[in-house]
Amino acid sequence: MKSRKNQTHNSKDLQQRRVNDPVVIPHSPFRSPKSTNPGAALLSCHQVFKSYQAGNQPIPVLSGVSLQVRQSEFTTIVGQSGSGKSTLLHLLGTLDQPDEGEIWLNQQRIDNMPSRQRDRIRNQEIGLIFQFYHLLPELNVLENTLVPYMIRHGVWSYLLRRRTLIDEAKELLEQVGLSHRLTHRPNQLSGGERQRTAIARALVTKPKLLLADEPTGNLDARSGNEVLELLRRLGELQSLTVIMVTHDDRIAQQSDQVIRLRDGKVVSVSAEAA
Amino acid sequence: MFKLLLSWRYLKTRFIALASIISVTLGVATLIVVNSVMSGFSHEMTNKLHGILSDVELVASGMGEIDRVEEKVEQIQSLLGDDLHGVTTVVRVPAMLNFLVHGQPRYHQIMLIGIDDQTFGNVTDFRPYLTNHFHRNGDVFRLMESGYDAELPEAGWSYRREKFRHEAYVREELERILQNQTNNLPVPIHQTPLPETTKVDKSENRDPIVNLAKLPPLPSQKPVLPTLSSDVPAGAGRELLSDDPQSFRSGAQDAWNPAPVDALAAHRAKVVLAPFDPITEQRVGIIIGIGIGRLRAHDPTTGKSQDMFFIRPGDDIELTLPSAGSQPRPLLENCTVVDFYSSKMHDYDGAFAFMPLSHLQRIRGMIDPATGGATVSAIQVKLKPNANLNAARDRLRAAFPMTHFPIMVQTWRDQQAPLLSAVEMEITILNILLFMIIAVAGFGILATFFMIVVEKTKDIGILKSLGAPSSGVMSIFLGYGLSLGIVGAGAGTMIGVLFVIYINEIASIISTLSGREVFDPSIYFFSTIPTLLNPWMVISVAGGAMLIAVLSSVLPALRAARLAPVDALRYE
Numbered sequence: 095m096k097s098r099k100n101q102t103h104n105s106k107d108l109q110q111r112r113v114n115d116p117v118v119i120p121h122s123p124f125r126s127p128k129s130t131n132p133g134a135a136l137l138s139c140h141q142v143f144k145s146y147q148a149g150n151q152p153i154p155v156l157s158g159v160s161l162q163v164r165q166s167e168f169t170t171i172v173g174q175s176g177s178g179k180s181t182l183l184h185l186l187g188t189l190d191q192p193d194e195g196e197i198w199l200n201q202q203r204i205d206n207m208p209s210r211q212r213d214r215i216r217n218q219e220i221g222l223i224f225q226f227y228h229l230l231p232e233l234n235v236l237e238n239t240l241v242p243y244m245i246r247h248g249v250w251s252y253l254l255r256r257r258t259l260i261d262e263a264k265e266l267l268e269q270v271g272l273s274h275r276l277t278h279r280p281n282q283l284s285g286g287e288r289q290r291t292a293i294a295r296a297l298v299t300k301p302k303l304l305l306a307d308e309p310t311g312n313l314d315a316r317s318g319n320e321v322l323e324l325l326r327r328l329g330e331l332q333s334l335t336v337i338m339v340t341h342d343d344r345i346a347q348q349s350d351q352v353i354r355l356r357d358g359k360v361v362s363v364s365a366e367a368a
Numbered sequence: 369m370f371k372l373l374l375s376w377r378y379l380k381t382r383f384i385a386l387a388s389i390i391s392v393t394l395g396v397a398t399l400i401v402v403n404s405v406m407s408g409f410s411h412e413m414t415n416k417l418h419g420i421l422s423d424v425e426l427v428a429s430g431m432g433e434i435d436r437v438e439e440k441v442e443q444i445q446s447l448l449g450d451d452l453h454g455v456t457t458v459v460r461v462p463a464m465l466n467f468l469v470h471g472q473p474r475y476h477q478i479m480l481i482g483i484d485d486q487t488f489g490n491v492t493d494f495r496p497y498l499t500n501h502f503h504r505n506g507d508v509f510r511l512m513e514s515g516y517d518a519e520l521p522e523a524g525w526s527y528r529r530e531k532f533r534h535e536a537y538v539r540e541e542l543e544r545i546l547q548n549q550t551n552n553l554p555v556p557i558h559q560t561p562l563p564e565t566t567k568v569d570k571s572e573n574r575d576p577i578v579n580l581a582k583l584p585p586l587p588s589q590k591p592v593l594p595t596l597s598s599d600v601p602a603g604a605g606r607e608l609l610s611d612d613p614q615s616f617r618s619g620a621q622d623a624w625n626p627a628p629v630d631a632l633a634a635h636r637a638k639v640v641l642a643p644f645d646p647i648t649e650q651r652v653g654i655i656i657g658i659g660i661g662r663l664r665a666h667d668p669t670t671g672k673s674q675d676m677f678f679i680r681p682g683d684d685i686e687l688t689l690p691s692a693g694s695q696p697r698p699l700l701e702n703c704t705v706v707d708f709y710s711s712k713m714h715d716y717d718g719a720f721a722f723m724p725l726s727h728l729q730r731i732r733g734m735i736d737p738a739t740g741g742a743t744v745s746a747i748q749v750k751l752k753p754n755a756n757l758n759a760a761r762d763r764l765r766a767a768f769p770m771t772h773f774p775i776m777v778q779t780w781r782d783q784q785a786p787l788l789s790a791v792e793m794e795i796t797i798l799n800i801l802l803f804m805i806i807a808v809a810g811f812g813i814l815a816t817f818f819m820i821v822v823e824k825t826k827d828i829g830i831l832k833s834l835g836a837p838s839s840g841v842m843s844i845f846l847g848y849g850l851s852l853g854i855v856g857a858g859a860g861t862m863i864g865v866l867f868v869i870y871i872n873e874i875a876s877i878i879s880t881l882s883g884r885e886v887f888d889p890s891i892y893f894f895s896t897i898p899t900l901l902n903p904w905m906v907i908s909v910a911g912g913a914m915l916i917a918v919l920s921s922v923l924p925a926l927r928a929a930r931l932a933p934v935d936a937l938r939y940e
Contacts, residue, residue: 209838295834
C-alpha cells in the first residue's frame with residue numbers, strides 16, 4: 095500500500111522497537127515546518143462548563159476546561175471513559191454548545207454563533223472523524239466523500255462544479271487507497287476501509303481543523319496503523335491541525351500536546367515536543 | 369443537493385416506502401374510478417332526463433287544458449326570439465292499457481302522450497329511443513315491415529299477418545269442431561297442408577278443412593315468448609279485436625269479466641263498427657314504453673336477466689282513457705303497437721305511450737267544434753344550446769303569471785329537482801368517504817415516516833455533523849414525502865384512468881372469472897358502464913393526494929430537524 099511505502103526512513107528503529115505494539119506512530123506527524131504562524135492558537139477554549147440533565151439531576155460533564163491548540167499541531171485528549179473527552183470534542187466541533195465558557199476558532203467565537211453559521215463552520219473549517227465511521231449506508235464511497243460538498247452547494251451550483259468536485263474526491267480517495275472501491279456501499283467495506291472513507295470525507299473540503307473521536311478504537315492494529323499513517327501524511331500535506339480523542343497512551347506520546355481529562359477537568363497538559 | 373440524492377436513495381432502498389406509495393396509489397385510483405363512473409352515470413342520466421323533458425315546459429296545472437294554443441306559441445316565439453330552438457304541444461292523459469296474455473287480461477296504468485310527430489322530435493329526444501330505425505326519421509306511427517331491433521322478438525307486419533292468420537284459423541277450426549259436435553259427426557282430419565306463403569289469401573285461410581298438424585310454426589314459438597293469441601279460443605276468451613261487434617259482446621260476458629257497464633259496451637260496439645281487416649290494416653299507431661309489455665326475470669345464479677315480451681309491434685291493444693271536459697267519461701280506443709320507446713329510463717319506459725296528438729285531441733273531445741281550435745295539456749320549449757335556462761323560464765313566467773293563467777312554467781331541472789339533488793348529494797358524500805381513504809394513506813405515511821426518522825437518526829446526526837442545516841434535513845423528509853406523493857399519485861392516476869378507459873373490458877373479464885354479471889345492461893339505463901373523466905377532477909385528486917403526503921411528512925421532518933446532532937450520533 096502506498097501509505098506503507100511512504101513511511102519515513104528514520105522511523106525504522108522505532109518501529110522495530112515496538113514491533114508488537116498495536117498502534118505505532120513513527121514520529122509526531124503534525125509538526126509541519128510549512129506552518130505560517132506556528133505560535134498562534136488556532137483553537138482555544140476558556141472555562142467551558144457542560145452538564146447534562148438526567149431526570150431532575152444535572153450531571154456535570156465538563157467543569158471549567160481551558161485549552162489552547164496551535165496551528166498544525168497534533169493534540170490528543172486522553173482520559174477514562176466518562177471523563178468528558180467526547181463531550182469536549184463535540185463542543186470544539188460546534189456539534190453542541192457549552193453551558194458556560196467561550197470557544198474560539200481562528201479569532202472567531204464559535205460557541206454562541208447562530209446555528210446557521212455554526213453549520214457553515216462545521217462544513218467548511220472542521221473535519222470530523224468518529225470511532226464508528228458514521229458513513230451514510232445508502233450512498234457509495236464516492237458519494238459519501240462528496241456529501242460535504244453536496245451540503246455546501248445547492249443543486250445547480252453542485253451540478254455545475256460536479257466534474258471538478260468528483261475529480262477532487264477521486265484524487266483524495268486514491269490517496270487513501272480506495273480508488274478501486276468507489277462504487278461500493280459502506281456495508282461492503284472492511285472497518286479500515288470505512289474509516290479511510292470517513293477520512294476522505296473529512297478532508298475533502300480541506301478544513302483547517304480535524305477532530306477525531308477515537309478513530310482507531312474500533313479497528314485492529316494493522317488497520318489502525320494505516321489510518322494513523324494516513325492522517326499523518328495527509329495532515330502534512332494540508333498543514334492540518336488535529337485534535338484526537340484517544341485512550342491509547344502510545345498515540346498520545348507521539349503528539350505535540352496531550353491533554354488529560356479526569357471528571358471533566360483538565361488534570362495535565364503536556365506539551366511533549368514543543 | 370444532498371437532499372435530492374438522499375430522498376431518492378431512501379425512496380429506492382426502503383421497502384416501507386413502497387407500502388406508502390401503494391396506499392396512495394390505491395386511494396387515488398379508487399377515487400378517480402369511482403368519481404368517473406359516478407359522474408358518468410349522473411351525466412348520462414341528466415342528459416337523458418334533459419332530452420326527454422325538453423328545456424322549459426308550460427304545463428296546465430292540475431290536469432287541466434291550455435286553450436288558444438297558437439296564440440300562446442306565437443307569444444313564446446316572440447318572447448324568446450333567438451334563444452328559441454323549437455316548440456311543441458302535447459296532450460298528457462293517464463290511461464289504462466290492456467291486452468290478453470294466455471287469454472288472461474293484463475292492465476297497465478300508463479301516461480298517454482299525444483305528440484305532434486313533426487315538432488316533437490325537435491324539442492325532445494324521442495326518435496333515437498325508438499327501436500325501429502325507419503321510425504327514427506320517418507312517419508313514426510306506421511307499423512313497419514322491417515327495421516325492428518334485432519335483439520327484440522320478431523315484430524312488424526310479418527308478425528302481425530302470421531298472428532292474425534293463425535288466430536282466424538284457430539277460430540274457424542274451433543267453430544267447425546263445435547259444429548260437428550252438435551251435429552254428432554266425426555271430425556275429419558284433413559290432409560291439405562296450410563300453405564307456407566305469407567301472402568294473404570283469404571279463400572285458403574277460410575277453408576275450414578285444414579290440417580292442424582301441418583300448421584306452420586309461429587314466429588313467436590320461442591319458449592320464453594308466449595304468443596298473445598295462440599290459446600285464445602274464439603268466443604271463450606274476449607276478442608281483443610274483432611270486426612264483429614257480436615264477439616265483443618260475447619267476450620264481455622264471460623266468467624273473468626262480468627257484464628260491463630252498458631255505456632261502455634255500447635261505446636265498444638260503436639268504436640269497432642267499421643269493418644277492419646287486421647291482416648292488411650293497422651289501427652291508429654301507438655308507441656309504448658318497452659317496459660310496459662315486458663316481464664323481466666332475473667336468474668339468481670348467473671345474475672343475468674331474461675325478458676318476456678307479452679306485447680310487441682304488430683299487436684293490437686285496447687286503451688281506456690278519460691274524455692276531456694268537466695265530467696270525464698271513459699273512452700275506449702283500439703290501437704296497433706307500432707314501436708317500442710326504449711329510453712332505458714325505467715320510470716318512463718314503464719309508463720309512457722305515445723299516439724298522434726290530433727287523434728287524441730279528437731277522441732277526447734278537445735277540439736272546439738265552433739272554432740276548430742284544440743286544447744293541449746302542455747307546451748314544451750327547447751332553447752338554443754347556450755341559452756340561459758332560468759332566464760327564459762322567468763321571462764315565460766312573467767308572460768304567463770300563475771294569477772292569470774292556470775299554467776306552471778318549469779325547467780327540466782325544476783321538474784327533476786329531487787332526483788338531481790339526490791344524485792349530487794350522493795356524489796358529494798361518496799367523494800368525502802373516498803377522500804378519507806387517501807387520508808388513511810396519509811396517516812400510513814405519517815407512521816412510516818416516523819419510523820424512518822427513528823431509523824435514520826444516526827444519518828441525520830452525520831449530516832448535521834457535516835454541516836447540514838436543520839432546514840436541509842427537514843427538506844430531505846419533506847422531499848421524500850413529496851416524492852412518495854408524486855409517485856403514488858402518478859401511478860394511481862395512471863391506473864385509475866386506464867381502469868376508467870377499459871372499464872367495460874374489465875367488467876367483462878371479472879364476469880367471466882366470477883361467473884356473475886358485474887354490470888347487467890338490462891338493469892341500468894345504459895348498455896355499457898358510462899364514465900366521464902373530468903381532467904380537473906383527476907388533477908385535484910392527484911394534487912390532494914400529494915398534499916396529504918407532504919402534510920403527513922411535515923411532523924416527522926420537523927422532528928428530524930430538531931434532533932440535536934450529538935444525541936443523534938451517540939446512538940449506536
